[in-house]
Amino acid sequence: MALDNTIIQESLRGRFGDDVADFKQIHDILTFEVASGSIREVIQFLRDDQTLRFNFLTTLCGMHFPDAEQSRQIAVVYHMHNWIDNVRIRIKCYLDGDAPEIDSVADLFLSANWQERETYDFFGIIFKGHPQLKRILNMDEMVSFPLRKEFPMEDGGRTDKDDRFFGRTTDNC
């Protein structure tokens, strides 16, 4: 029998109550929010439960919403995949913009190790309990978290590119 969205929703609701919320179907994938404190338990439950069997963490990444309210400025997204029934889910976890901290799941899924490091590298999200939380892709000397919206994408040291010659003004770039 196929694993239905309602079964996933009801078993999560029954176990975690109000810590899981806002279930909806986005682009064929069941999506929901988890309170940041219970993410470890939720992911462990999804992995170990005999019906749910989400045995694979497809990806883990960050998001930044600078215009949102303080407590929802940073988010972590987890995608999980049940290989047996071929069902996917997407989990969102909103964090405080000033001190984004969340529990690491690197011991539940070894693949989360590098993905959490990358998310730390680009968004500055602290994964508590991670065995080696340091930058993985960018150079170690970097002080900014480049995918946060307040940091400019372009390098300040560029000398040969004068915006006037490329039809750009300060208003339209």
Next chain:
Amino acid sequence: MADAPPGVQGEGFFAGKLSDVVGLARANSLWPLPFATSCCGIEFMATMASHYDVARFGSERMSFSPRQADMLLVMGTIAKKMAPVLRQVYEQMAEPRWVISVGACACSGGIFDTYSVLQGIDKVIPVDVYVPGCPPRPEQILDGILQLQELVKNESVRRRSSPEYVELLASYNIK
């Protein structure tokens, strides 16, 4: 065959400047060190191969050890994380050494005006010849090598001790 440098020639002898002869020898036996990180490296592979044949200009053997190379060819995007590696490779090369920056990325960062990419290798090492293009054709790379040969021919044998060169290296903080 290379033309003889200016000098006095007679029956069984030739008199000229030693620096000219050394320059001629250096220019026609430049050992390249290809530092290829992306598509410009593919163009250089074509330059190396039989059709364009860089060996015609005295660069038969690619040297993958910086200690036995004269000419560092930097081809491709250099990420900021790669910059210290490139600099170390340059520092390991013995004098005399020259650098050709091949392609838009190595020259200026190219289209990658972004936080992770070095905006031109001349931010970390001195460059002798810039080859533009994205990527440059093999003919352009060969032209860059020929331009460098002209530099090498006309350079002082003791370029290393000239005040300009010492000052240039000091500005890059290379000992």
